[in-house]
Amino acid sequence: xxxxxxxxxxxxxxxxxxxxxxxxxxxxxxxxxxxxxxxxxxxxxxxxxxxxxxxxxxxxxxxxxxxxxxxxxxxxxxxxxxxxxxxxxxxxxxxxxxxxxxxxxxxxxxxxxxxxxxxxxxxxxxxxxxxxxxxxxxxxxxxxxxxxxxxxxxxxxxxxxxxxxxxxxxxxxxxxxxxxxxxxxxxxxxxxxxxxxxxxxxx
Amino acid sequence: xxxxxxxxxxxxxxxxxxxxxxxxxxxxxxxxxxxxxxxxxxxxxxx
Numbered sequence: 388x389x390x391x392x393x394x395x396x397x398x399x400x401x402x403x404x405x406x407x408x409x410x411x412x413x414x415x416x417x418x419x420x421x422x423x424x425x426x427x428x429x430x431x432x433x434x435x436x437x438x439x440x441x442x443x444x445x446x447x448x449x450x451x452x453x454x455x456x457x458x459x460x461x462x463x464x465x466x467x468x469x470x471x472x473x474x475x476x477x478x479x480x481x482x483x484x485x486x487x488x489x490x491x492x493x494x495x496x497x498x499x500x501x502x503x504x505x506x507x508x509x510x511x512x513x514x515x516x517x518x519x520x521x522x523x524x525x526x527x528x529x530x531x532x533x534x535x536x537x538x539x540x541x542x543x544x545x546x547x548x549x550x551x552x553x554x555x556x557x558x559x560x561x562x563x564x565x566x567x568x569x570x571x572x573x574x575x576x577x578x579x580x581x582x583x584x585x586x587x588x589x590x
Numbered sequence: 591x592x593x594x595x596x597x598x599x600x601x602x603x604x605x606x607x608x609x610x611x612x613x614x615x616x617x618x619x620x621x622x623x624x625x626x627x628x629x630x631x632x633x634x635x636x637x
Contacts, residue, residue: 420614421614422613422614422615422618423613423614423618424612424613424614432610432611433608433610433611434610454608454611454629455608455611455629455630455631456608456631457631459631460604460631460633461633541629543591549591549594550594550597550598553591553594553595553598553600554598557598557599557600557636560636561636562636562637563635563636563637564635564636565633565634565635565636566600566632566633566634566636567631567632567633568631568632568633569608569629569630569631569632570591570629570630570632571627571628571629571630572591572627572628572629572630573625573626573627573628574625574626574627574628575624575625575626
């Protein structure tokens with residue numbers, strides 16, 4: 388392996404740790420102050436209907452850390468299989484499970500296994516069913532062509548290898564499947580000091 | 591991201607800026623604006 392590849396791998400490992408730490412912090416201390424909006428305040432900012440937020444478990448709402456509302460254009464239908472990439476505490480997956488109903492299926496994937504447990508517990512509390520797999524978005528632990536819809540909320544931007552992530556989303560979707568994701572983009576190339584700082588990148 | 595989606599094979603790629611997105615801390619928001627940072631919704635279809 389080259390020095391450059393070594394350095395990239397090391398930076399990715401550090402970044403993974405920082406991402407897990409930051410979003411675990413949001414889940415464990417939702418009353419804390421972060422530089423981004425989170426919880427119900429953020430969800431309302433992005434026009435999540437109040438009835439959804441009242442119906443969902445308080446813990447899932449309080450730990451919400453999305454950057455928009457992927458449900459707005461997802462047009463989920465009963466019976467569909469939905470993958471929530473970076474499912475966190477589970478709010479988007481739970482909302483998806485209401486849309487696809489008992490004949491559908493919702494799969495969460497998250498870097499952090501404790502977030503998967505939390506999301507599944509939140510889903511179970513509402514009678515929703517959700518399976519969650521620990522995994523990376525660069526290697527989604529889901530078979531080829533097995534998903535009707537991929538949703539994601541503020542997660543893809545956290546990867547250094549976005550092309551790989553997009554290829555993985557394409558791989559897991561069935562022909563005719565669709566994606567609806569909200570994400571952070573930058574019009575300008577970020578400075579190397581930001582790219583090399585996992586804390587800033589994870590933000 | 592838009593180009594990445596098209597290059598990967600997705601069709602009907604659409605994007606729209608998330609209207610109310612902003613950072614809580616003003617200093618972060620100022621830096622974000624300097625870099626043209628936005629939240630965007632992307633939708634696309636696998637043919």
